[in-house]
Amino acid sequence: xxxxxxxxxxxxxxxxxxxxxxxxxxxxxxxxxxxxxxxxxxxxxxxxxxxxxxxxxxxxxxxxxxxxxxxxxxxxxxxxxxxxxxxxxxxxxxxxxxxxxxxxxxxxxxxxxxxxxxxxxxxxxxxxxxxxxxxxxxxxxxxxxxxxxxxxxxxxxxxxxxxxxxxxxxxxxxxxxxxxxxxxxxxxxxxxxxxxxxxxxxxxxxxxxxxxxxxxxxxxxxxxxxxxxxxxxxxxxxxxxxxxxxxxxxxxxxxxxxxxxxxxxxxxxxxxxxxxx
Amino acid sequence: xxxxxxxxxxxxxxxxxxxxxxxxxxxxxxxxxxxxxxxxxxxxxxxxxxxxxxxxxxxxxxxxxxxxxxxxxxxxxxxxxxxxxxxxxxxxxxxxxxxxxxxxxxxxxxxxxxxxxxxxxxxxxxxxxxxxxxxxxxxxxxxxxxxxxxxxxxxxxxxxxxxxxxxxxxxxxxxxxxxxxxxxxxxxxxxxxxxxxxxxxxxxxxxxxxxxxxxxxxxxxxxxxxxxxxxxxxxxxxxxxxxxxxxxxxxxxxxxxxxxxxxxxxxxxxxxxxxxxxxxxxxxx
Numbered sequence: 001x002x003x004x005x006x007x008x009x010x011x012x013x014x015x016x017x018x019x020x021x022x023x024x025x026x027x028x029x030x031x032x033x034x035x036x037x038x039x040x041x042x043x044x045x046x047x048x049x050x051x052x053x054x055x056x057x058x059x060x061x062x063x064x065x066x067x068x069x070x071x072x073x074x075x076x077x078x079x080x081x082x083x084x085x086x087x088x089x090x091x092x093x094x095x096x097x098x099x100x101x102x103x104x105x106x107x108x109x110x111x112x113x114x115x116x117x118x119x120x121x122x123x124x125x126x127x128x129x130x131x132x133x134x135x136x137x138x139x140x141x142x143x144x145x146x147x148x149x150x151x152x153x154x155x156x157x158x159x160x161x162x163x164x165x166x167x168x169x170x171x172x173x174x175x176x177x178x179x180x181x182x183x184x185x186x187x188x189x190x191x192x193x194x195x196x197x198x199x200x201x202x203x204x205x206x207x208x209x210x211x212x213x214x215x216x217x218x219x220x221x222x223x224x225x226x227x228x229x230x231x232x233x234x235x236x237x238x239x240x241x242x243x244x245x246x247x248x249x250x251x252x253x254x255x256x257x258x259x260x261x262x263x264x265x266x267x268x269x270x271x272x273x274x275x276x277x
Numbered sequence: 278x279x280x281x282x283x284x285x286x287x288x289x290x291x292x293x294x295x296x297x298x299x300x301x302x303x304x305x306x307x308x309x310x311x312x313x314x315x316x317x318x319x320x321x322x323x324x325x326x327x328x329x330x331x332x333x334x335x336x337x338x339x340x341x342x343x344x345x346x347x348x349x350x351x352x353x354x355x356x357x358x359x360x361x362x363x364x365x366x367x368x369x370x371x372x373x374x375x376x377x378x379x380x381x382x383x384x385x386x387x388x389x390x391x392x393x394x395x396x397x398x399x400x401x402x403x404x405x406x407x408x409x410x411x412x413x414x415x416x417x418x419x420x421x422x423x424x425x426x427x428x429x430x431x432x433x434x435x436x437x438x439x440x441x442x443x444x445x446x447x448x449x450x451x452x453x454x455x456x457x458x459x460x461x462x463x464x465x466x467x468x469x470x471x472x473x474x475x476x477x478x479x480x481x482x483x484x485x486x487x488x489x490x491x492x493x494x495x496x497x498x499x500x501x502x503x504x505x506x507x508x509x510x511x512x513x514x515x516x517x518x519x520x521x522x523x524x525x526x527x528x529x530x531x532x533x534x535x536x537x538x539x540x541x542x543x544x545x546x547x548x549x550x551x552x553x554x555x556x557x558x559x560x561x562x
Contacts, residue, residue, distance in 0.1 A: 022298050022299040023297070023298060023418075024297075025296075025297035025298075025300070026297050026298075026417070026418050026421065027391055027414060027417050027418070028388065028391065029388060029391045029392035029394075029395045030388055030389070030392045031392050031395050032395055036395060036398050036414070037414070039398070039402070039410075040410070040411070040414050043407065043410075043411065053405070053407070055405075057407075058402055058405050058407075061402050061407070061410075062399075062402045062403070065398065065399065065402065072297075072299075072300045073300050123300070124473075125473065125474060128302060128305075129470065130524050130527075131302070132305075132307060132331060132335065133520035133521075133523070133524055134520060134521050134524060135307055135328075136307070136328050136331070136332070136520060137519050137520055137521065139307060139311070139324050139325065139327055139328030139331075140325060140328050142320070142321035142322070142324050142325050143324065144311075144315075144320065144324065146307070146311070146324055146327075146328065147307055147308050147311035147312070147324060147327060150302070150305070150307050150308055151301065151302070151303065151308055154301070154302045155299075155301055155302070158299070158300065158301065158302075159299075162299070183542060183543075184538070184539070184541075184542030185539065185542070187538065187542070188535050188538035188539045188542060189535055191479065191534055191535070191538050192531040192532065192534050192535035192538070193531065194474055194476065194479055195479055195482045195527070195530055195531045195534045196524075196527045196528060196530070196531040197470070197474045198471075198474050198475075198479060198480070198482040198483040198486060199482050199483070199485055199486030199489070199523065199524075199526070199527035199530060199531075200486060200520070200523070200524060200527055201467055201470050201471055201474065201483060201486065202482070202483040202484060202485065202486025202487035202488075202489070202490060203486040203487065203489055203490035203518075203520055203523040203527075204332075204335075204463070204467055204490070204520065205464070205467050205483075205486075205487055205490070206486075206487045206488075206489075206490030206491035206516075207490045207491075207516055207520065208332050208463045208467075209460070209461065209463045209464045209467065210459075210460030210461070210463075211457075211460055211461045211464070234491075235491045235492055235494065235514075236487065236490070236491030236492075239464065239491075240487060240491070242461060242464040243464045243467050243468055243471070244468075245464075246464045246465050246467075246468035247468035247471045247472060247475070249468075250465075250468050250469060250472050251472055251475075256336065256337070256346075256465060256469055257346070257378065259465045259468070260374055260462065260465055263458055263461050263462055263464070263465060264374075264454075264455075264458050266458075266461070267454045267455070267457040267458035267461055268450075268451065268454040268458075270454075270457060271450065271453050271454040271457050272450060272454070276457045277453060277457070
């Protein structure tokens with residue numbers, strides 16, 4: 001991959017994409033999701049390209065407020081890409097050539113799905129879990145470092161991805177994505193994030209699910225401590241089993257609320273029976 | 278009370294804003310409840326509550342504009358009532374879960390309101406009125422934030438006494454059960470995460486992470502007393518590997534997997550390329 005150098009004008013543009021795209025989630029509706037704010041974000045760029053209050057500007061605006069939905073942390077690439085395509089379109093029209101605006105719409109529609117998937121696996125699948133994992137230990141000691149670390153570990157990469165998404169989107173164009181998909185680079189990184197995420201979820205199941213029995217049977221002086229038996233079989237056996245049971249249930253039926261309620265009921269039953277305390 | 282209500286309103290508003298602005302994850306309980314605790318004057322308690330509520334709602338994320346439960350509202354209100362009334366984490370969770378479900382309905386209502394003004398945006402563009410478009414966009418942003426501020430403010434102002442009566446009416450065995458439930462609930466969150474990450478070919482890494490988290494511990498002596506002229510020690514297991522350390526190992530494993538995958542991808546494309554004839558560019562990379 002060649003090194004990307006931005007001239008002053010491009011840098012200013014990428015900066016503007018970075019700041020304006022922060023608002024993408026506001027004004028999400030059932031009919032257009034982020035579509036309306038996609039249009040709002042494009043206002044100054046389209047004004048620069050087509051001129052203020054021109055018919056071309058309004059024509060472009062009406063195109064850009066159609067349905068749109070992706071991961072907001074990945075949207076900068078698409079914004080920058082569509083802006084560079086609008087610039088090309090304007091240049092082509094000025095030369096008296098044809099440039100079908102459908103091509104721009106097609107790029108948006110074809111990218112928002114895969115980008116939502118990649119973004120979700122990076123942000124909610126890996127980054128958030130790692131940030132939470134790192135912060136939880138500090139938080140449980142009541143240290144202010146916990147929430148601060150959480151926000152830092154999450155947001156430094158978050159902001160970098162947003163910035164460089166804009167840079168690459170503006171410079172590389174649509175062929176880059178197709179290449180990255182084809183060469184398997186994106187799939188490889190997604191898998192890496194998945195592995196990291198899974199390991200962290202595993203470690204958290206061990207350290208943060210707090211479920212042990214206090215059941216002790218007394219056989220005429222010989223004490224039988226149930227938890228000690230579990231610990232000898234496998235440390236963390238009960239938390240692991242509980243997590244696996246929840247997982248098995250949620251995998252079949254997607255009803256997290258029912259799982260929550262079931263746990264409340266189970267906790268009451270166990271406590272009343274004297275198995276836990 | 279007025280001050281507390283203002284603080285809760287402010288935190289709700291900020292959490293809702295930074296949830297969407299830049300996707301900063303400030304809406305996660307671990308961040309916004311910590312701020313709430315600091316502002317309400319219970320910093321240590323608030324941060325501990327933040328961690329516990331985060332664990333309960335760990336698996337709840339909004340994907341594709343769908344919000345399964347409004348964990349932000351649930352945890353802020355749960356923690357706020359608990360801290361204001363001097364209760365602890367069990368009560369916070371007991372309140373947070375039902376409130377988060379109510380919050381979802383409220384969110385749907387908000388989204389329906391926004392959906393109803395979408396045609397207005399369209400007509401502004403159609404009638405070439407970009408000023409009107411910008412103005413309406415700003416108005417919806419301000420209304421959205423103000424609505425959540427007043428929700429936090431009024432619910433705290435009006436609800437605290439009712440919540441106090443409710444919590445005091447809960448019998449002690451239920452409260453003991455809630456403490457047990459607080460420990461068990463993270464399993465649901467983790468299972469939800471697991472569902473989104475699980476794939477047979479990489480599932481083993483979950484158990485590797487579990488082993489790292491569970492198997493390395495030492496017994497820390499917490500108390501000693503003399504029974505029948507012999508010293509009897511009470512001890513509690515303490516984990517040796519922190520999650521920071523495990524994430525270090527996890528990153529190494531992830532790097533190994535990524536490089537192996539990239540290599541596999543390369544040999545695969547070379548294999549495909551040697552069969553085709555338009556393959557020159559793969560080698561020139």
